[in-house]
Amino acid sequence: MQQVPISVLMPVYNGEKYLEQAIKSVLFQTLKDYEFVIVDDGSIDRSWKIIQKYSCKDKRIVARRSRKNLRTSAALNKGLKIAKGKYVIRMDADDWSYPDRFQKQYEYMELHPEVGVSGGAIEVCNEKLKVINKRTYPQTDKMARRIIFRYSPFAHPATIWRKEKMVKAGAYNDNIPLAQDYDLYFRIGKISKFGNIKDTILKLRTHDDASSITKGKFQEQYTIYARIKAFLEYKYDMTFFDKLYTFAQMVSMVIVPPRVKFWLFNFLRRKK
Numbered sequence: 001m002q003q004v005p006i007s008v009l010m011p012v013y014n015g016e017k018y019l020e021q022a023i024k025s026v027l028f029q030t031l032k033d034y035e036f037v038i039v040d041d042g043s044i045d046r047s048w049k050i051i052q053k054y055s056c057k058d059k060r061i062v063a064r065r066s067r068k069n070l071r072t073s074a075a076l077n078k079g080l081k082i083a084k085g086k087y088v089i090r091m092d093a094d095d096w097s098y099p100d101r102f103q104k105q106y107e108y109m110e111l112h113p114e115v116g117v118s119g120g121a122i123e124v125c126n127e128k129l130k131v132i133n134k135r136t137y138p139q140t141d142k143m144a145r146r147i148i149f150r151y152s153p154f155a156h157p158a159t160i161w162r163k164e165k166m167v168k169a170g171a172y173n174d175n176i177p178l179a180q181d182y183d184l185y186f187r188i189g190k191i192s193k194f195g196n197i198k199d200t201i202l203k204l205r206t207h208d209d210a211s212s213i214t215k216g217k218f219q220e221q222y223t224i225y226a227r228i229k230a231f232l233e234y235k236y237d238m239t240f241f242d243k244l245y246t247f248a249q250m251v252s253m254v255i256v257p258p259r260v261k262f263w264l265f266n267f268l269r270r271k272k
Helices: 016-027 047-057 072-082 101-111 141-147 163-168 180-188 210-232 240-255 258-268
Strands: 004-012 035-040 061-065 085-090 115-125 131-135 160-162 193-205
Touching: 004 016, 004 072, 004 101, 016 035, 016 047, 035 047, 035 072, 047 061, 061 072, 072 163, 072 180, 085 101, 085 163, 101 115, 101 160, 101 193, 115 163, 115 180, 141 193, 160 163, 163 180, 180 210, 210 240
Parallel strands: 004 035, 004 085, 035 061, 115 193
Antiparallel strands: 085 160, 115 131, 115 160
């Protein structure tokens, strides 16, 4: 199997509305040497037709389709098994990557062989990709570990992974849906270091609707579960403040309405 520098991994489920925009942002990168693995996770809209349209035009696209929806983790692991890249770049079907994103992330990983996963700054946008705020993430391993029990040290759709380390860590855990990325950060962090570049590399599209807010509620539950698992099973040190923060978050799940928490999280995570 001939290795390529990068495999771009995009799971898709009923993503027809923004899929073409996301695909184009990948195909128009300044770095050209990569494969683009798209896994349709049982979509019932026009997603598969859109994927086929572009896969016929560009030989770098490797398209796979599941007959039924297997959830994000299974779709990611399916794509990971296909991927031939030294590095795996994540991309969601409703986001937009800056044209020089892949080049910057590839160069960073090549210069930092000790790093297993890294990301960069992102712009949080509305559905029309109008910027709402900017999020930055800790650039050093030390700072990333300091905040990992309170905030994710990466924006998952903006990450690049060293595939060898990713596989060694066990890939995505399908038993932790909506926080499978967070759980994998903890596991890969046991065998490699963290890092982020300071550059803005992605526009992340948010959806302020009922389904997104409900999803956020369940995501919070699985996030707390992933933290507890990291402390008890992966043997991460958890400070008193980390424990207090997690307890407060559990209490807030009962007394604070999900819509308020959705707004508050985006407010607190904006660039200061």
